[in-house]
Amino acid sequence: MKTKIHATAGIIGFLIIGIFWTSTVLSELFGSYEDIASVKTAILQGMFILIPALMIAGGSGMVMGQRRTDIPAVSKKKRMPFIVANGLLVLVPAAIYLQSKASVGDFDGIFYTIQGVELVAGAANFILMGLNIRDGLAMTRMCRKRKKHVQ
Template sequence: MITLLHRISAQIAILCIATFFTATIFVELFGTAESIATVKSLILWPGLFILIPAVVLTGGSGFALAKSRSGKLIRQKKTRMPFIAANGILVLIPCAIFLDQWASVGVFDIKFYVVQAVELLAGATNLILMGMNMRDGFRMSGRFGRSGLNNG
């Protein structure tokens, strides 16, 4: 049961961040000020209220699953998780709040776009790190080869 919870919550977390990232890029390239404000608002609510519990459940279930395991892949996943969490709490959440506030009143100045760039960079970083954790989880479960080498 805990394995299923871990898999589902991790997939939800990655899907949320990927959706936020993609929606942000598309709306910035092709959207209006109103559509940018709408996307920023949706990222904040309900987006973060889906993402945050998913990340917490992923981390908690991951640590529970790792209690009885050891090895290089476990160590790597454990090393990445604090950075993913800190990046989310210290960078992504504040960026989402500020960008929503500014977009809701139509403030699209240099400060907005600097924070937007920071948010995109932090989001991409978390996507990469979470993807690496997912890859390592698949390797541990036997869904991918256990080494980094191609088995073909």
């Protein structure tokens, strides 16, 4: 059951980050200032789903993987501090700042600088989480092979 909860929460987080990133790029390239402001507000509201999903994925992952020493597990453990720090120190503050600027129509150079940083940080987290999903699937395959050999 823990693995299903972990996988579901991780996939939800991964998809939400992808949606946030894609929505931002599309609104910046093709939308009006009002569209950008709407996307920024939606992203901020979406944090109420994203953050708990990532907390559940991270917490369950720590519990399930605390004794694992195989390469995929170790790789996931090494990536997690970067994902968390990037999220808490860059992405959340950037989302709050960008929404506050966009909501009053203040699209200046600082807005676009922070927007660029947010896009790079979001892409980094998306890639790192994708690698964690890949390694999680490898770990699942390893467990299934072990169970088949034991039977």
